[in-house]
Amino acid sequence: MSAIAVQPAGDPITDPVAWGERLAAAYRDIGARTMRELPIYHDALDVEAIGFQQMQGNIVGIVVTPWFMNVVTPADGVASDHLQIHFPAGAFTFTVSEIAQVxxxxxCSLFSPMFEFADMDAARAAAQAASAELMTACADDQQRVNGLGKTGSVIDRRAFLRGSLTESAR
Incomplete structure (x- = not known):
């Protein structure tokens, strides 16, 4: 498994929002052509790129579709099928794939399927919260900074990013 710290070689991608929108357009096409009739397709949701931004020379954001919610980054020039990306919240394993138009x-999967979201507003709120959590230091680091003791209750960021929204006692 390789690690990524900076944008891989290839065509420079400078506008994170534009790249996220290009990715969302590709998933809209995939949804219309191949996913709409599958039982994992949630008709109340749309495809949307959320929170795409620069992070340490990489573009990162969340794509919401009617069948999944993933954290996504460009991976041109990455030869491995998996890689670790380090965020302020910790290191996460990503799967590398090819999207024809992108x-x-x-x-990195956050949710799949998407039936726990009643509507797009709920899915968008979860994506925005996950994006914010990715860019926040680990709970243990944050507790040391805030001076919280072991009895403090915090949301476990790694569990949140993996789709488990429960609180854990520290």
Missing amino acids: GRIAS
Whole structure:
């Protein structure tokens, strides 16, 4: 498994929002062509790129579809099928794949399928919260900074990013 710290070689991608929108357009096409009739397709949801931004020379954001919610980053030039990406919240394993209209991407699943979301507003709120959590230091680091003791209750960021929204006692 390789690690990524900076944007891989290839065509420079400078506008995170534009890249996220290009990715969302590709998933809209995939949804219309191949996913809509599958039982994992949630009709109340749309495809949307959320929170795409630069992070340490990489573009990262969350794509919401009617069948999944993933953290995504470009992966042009990455030869491995998996890689670790380090965020302030910790290191996460991403799977590398190819999207015809976009190129190689690395993605980390947050939710799939998407039936726990009643509507797009709920899915968008979860994506925005996950994006914010990715960019926040680990709970243990944050507790040391805030001076919280072992009895403090915090949301376990790693569990949140893996789709488990429960609180844990520290």
